[in-house]
Amino acid sequence: MDYFLDIFLIAIGAALINNFVLYYFVGICPFIGVSRRIDMAVGMGFAVTFVITIAAFLSWTITTFILIPGAPISSFIAGFFISKAEAAHIDLTILSYIVYIFAISSSVQFVEMYVKKFFPVLYKSFGVFLPLITTNCAILFACLVIMSNVAGVENPADAWGLGKALTLAFFGGIGFTIAIVIMSGIREELEFCDIPKSLEGAAISFIVAGILAMAFMGFTGVDSGLKKAMKSKDAALSSKLHILDSESQIPKYLKEAEKIEYLT
Amino acid sequence: MAQDPTSFERFIQGIIPENPVYRQLLGLCPTLAVTNNMKAAMTMAGAVAFVLFGANIVISLIRNLLKPHLRIVIFTLTIATFVTIVDRFLAAYMYSMSKALGPYIPLIIVNCIIIARCEVCASKQSVITAGADAIGQSIGFGLALASIAGVREILGTGMFFGLRVMPLTWPDWVIMVLPPGAFFTLGLLLGTFNLIESKMAKNKNKG
């Protein structure tokens, strides 16, 4: 129950409350550049949603199995050269940015070839946008959020699973689609408006985007209300507490910190 | 074909005539995201300047060895390395700032300014020209960030670099430091920039 509540809150958060474009400002370039016509905006939105989900899958897999300290693959390989205990501390997260950007660009290439060959209809609707989104910040941003929730957590038990990672990415893409489609609808109407000469083009688009961002601010706080409504049912269960172990799972750096004497 | 611009021309061009934000509309993600206070904006400008300078120099040094179909891979590799270095450096020496900027530092990798400069200038011209170009573009980017962050911080909190500049009776326009304020400020400044430019062009035609 709690897990599905978490998934639901992540989905609402990514699509509406903390919308990728209007709250985090990622993916602004296509948001301004490809939002002149609704059909193009829809194609771009789907392309981004598609690629962002694949990139999230790749980055979650790479982070969990290779990059973080104690990841199975990296410690297995290192186990041949150094002792097992040392191998468990190998931290490759410094390489994460390079790995992500290459994972994204190669998956974009691959997806383009695959879709072109097997789904020509789909390719017709959004294929032209695929090469463009390699440098879309939204994709890398989703990877980074996933990384901070896998590698950045203090306790391994809190790390995100694949389900949460894919939810965030997919609904982030949906949020991007919602924003760009609304924007293109407004811009189609703007063509018939009398805009001051100096504001034409990008400038008026930004002002419209500002009004949209204000509208999306109205979603803030929706999730805490939803959580409350859904939590009240199983609140009675929460009084049962058990204590697990406290020593065995302390990360290495904390064990060292125990020796620190704090001088004021 | 026209003569390639000299170092000095490249340097000047980056600041106003080819300003990366107002003129080329590149690198908009950090421009909007980190400009709710001056400190964050200037740290971001510094980080971009370092990455741009480093990438331009490296690419310019190896420009004769580049193969056309592999050049984008090399650009990306270089940029990602420099971004990682900046990211670790900030985490080590400016920890609170690195936490505040969060994912926007690694997002410099997909900032179009840098890859555009590598493509347009560094992969064709000498090291000195590439360096001058990087400095010019960085100053232009820094000025653009400063103008947006200045407006937003002064109107939104009544402060500038954390110091009070507006009278205490100023009702803080909270919306300016929230996401919508970023869009409004950029839109209006862009409009002002266009207006000034068209006025100047008219005057020139008359004279």
Add this chain to the structure above:
Amino acid sequence: MEKFKNNYIIQAWLVVFLSLCFGSALAGVQLVLSPKIEANKINETLAKVPELILGKEGVKRLAKEGLSLKINPRIIQIKKNNRIISYKVFQAIEKGKVSGWVIKSSGRGYADKIELLIGLNPSLNKISGLFIIEQKETPGLGNKIANLDFRKQFISKNTNTAIIASKTGATSPNEIDAITGATISSRSVCSIVNTAVKDLRSSLKKNQIKPI
């Protein structure tokens, strides 16, 4: 075939060479900077512990007497609704006696996650301090939860009853004044504090490290 393979490697030699150069550069950066980054991460919370337990005067007194607090950081896990929840807890020891506890906890606020530190007295029934590590609440309204005026209301509140943020002004001893226009943020802070204290009070008492 042989020639074909060679051709690929020759074409990509620059990429391989650059990767090696950049890889070693990054390894150098990692070696030099990573201890510093780890230290930053620990100090972020550790530096706040003495003040949260002893208060400003207490820290000054400690400095005057030339004493130091020994701090044991550890992770405590509890099981709740079949779900494992973990907390980072600091146990502070002064002159061989437990002088207090600090719990690091986080929860959903109005706009985003709120992360905070709660200081508790040795017998775990009174709050001795509160510090907001991270919050992204509305500037000018919700972000006042980080101000001292709001935080000091929690000091010496009894933890046996839940703390409630009141919109109309605190009347009973377990109530605090909510920030005007930011009731949800104030309530979030209260609920994070209540949940963390409730979850940990019994387990901390049973599980404390014997002071040396």
